[in-house]
Amino acid sequence: MADLRYHVDGDLVPADEATVSVRDRGFMYGDAVFETLRAYGEEVFRWDAHAERLARSAAAIELDHGLDSGELKRRIDETLRANDLEDAYVKLSVTRGVQPGKLTPSPDVDPTVVVQAKPLPRGGVDAEPIWDGPATLQTVKTRRVPDAAIPSQAKTHNYLNGILARLELRVSDADEAVMLDADGHLAEGATSNLFFVDGDALCTPSLDGPVLPGITREEVLDIAGQEGIPVNEGSFTPEDLRDAEEAFVTNTTWEVRPVETVDGINIGGGPVTTLFQRVYDARIEREHYGGERIGDGAESG
Numbered sequence: 001m002a003d004l005r006y007h008v009d010g011d012l013v014p015a016d017e018a019t020v021s022v023r024d025r026g027f028m029y030g031d032a033v034f035e036t037l038r039a040y041g042e043e044v045f046r047w048d049a050h051a052e053r054l055a056r057s058a059a060a061i062e063l064d065h066g067l068d069s070g071e072l073k074r075r076i077d078e079t080l081r082a083n084d085l086e087d088a089y090v091k092l093s094v095t096r097g098v099q100p101g102k103l104t105p106s107p108d109v110d111p112t113v114v115v116q117a118k119p120l121p122r123g124g125v126d127a128e129p130i131w132d133g134p135a136t137l138q139t140v141k142t143r144r145v146p147d148a149a150i151p152s153q154a155k156t157h158n159y160l161n162g163i164l165a166r167l168e169l170r171v172s173d174a175d176e177a178v179m180l181d182a183d184g185h186l187a188e189g190a191t192s193n194l195f196f197v198d199g200d201a202l203c204t205p206s207l208d209g210p211v212l213p214g215i216t217r218e219e220v221l222d223i224a225g226q227e228g229i230p231v232n233e234g235s236f237t238p239e240d241l242r243d244a245e246e247a248f249v250t251n252t253t254w255e256v257r258p259v260e261t262v263d264g265i266n267i268g269g270g271p272v273t274t275l276f277q278r279v280y281d282a283r284i285e286r287e288h289y290g291g292e293r294i295g296d297g298a299e300s301g
């Protein structure tokens with residue numbers, strides 16, 4: 001890993017020497033937006049969706065960084081090529097840069113733009129998954145920051161909310177924290193979206209609540225449409241999740257990860273979860289490797 005190179009403000013530099021100023025607002029205040037992406041076969045997955053979300057995040061915090069999506073993609077591609085990476089984890093950060101030391105931001109932005117990348121094997125449903133078994137979930141006391149405080153659709157460097165939620169897991173040793181909104185309804189995981197199966201329907205907290213619009217969440221909803229699975233995007237209680245027939249969590253890194261337990265109660269995956277895993281995997285196979293994996297029959301459309 002030591003000889004990886006990162007992209008910092010337009011230059012590829014050795015990862016160990018990739019630094020930003022201590023006066024950078026990303027460091028001082030978390031005043032920055034970012035995307036976590038995965039590359040499969042040299043290409044990042046769902047770039048357009050990530051670029052759009054980054055733009056929405058930047059708009060939500062009035063960060064006019066002046067870089068278009070083509071330029072950001074070029075820097076990601078350069079980083080992948082410079083490191084000879086095919087299957088990789090990629091993190092793109094855009095901060096409000098260094099400004100005079102006061103909280104109120106200046107509209108004159110000289111952004112700091114960083115691309116980090118590291119190898120991440122593809123894994124998948126028929127191969128060794130990248131995660132260590134199905135997820136154990138624990139409902140935590142830390143509430144998800146309300147949308148009225150920090151816009152939920154903005155993916156910013158300010159991750160203290162999720163960090164505090166994850167710190168609570170030290171007692172249960174669970175993999176992911178289930179965060180509730182201010183009213184006690186299900187919101188999301190510290191770094192993942194929540195799904196569960198109730199009867200015929202796939203349920204997930206709606207984006208009316210404090211929920212990040214996950215790119216994987218969107219993909220899962222698209223797969224549900226394709227497969228004719230009814231979706232209930234609504235407002236749910238922790239009991240709804242604990243009573244679920246199946247549950248899974250999603251994010252770019254985990255993809256579709258089955259849930260084993262919630263608050264110590266056994267849930268387990270099942271046929272619906274497996275279907276979403278298979279179709280997600282089949283889409284990656286088709287779009288990035290130009291083929292079909294054995295057993296990909298689930299992809300019908």
Ligand code: PMP
Pocket residue numbers: 036162188189190191192193211212213214215216217250251252253
């Ligand atoms: N919610 C939060 C708070 C997250 O940090 C993430 C990870 N980016 C997600 C949901 C899942 O989003 P995605 O599918 O785009 O990775």
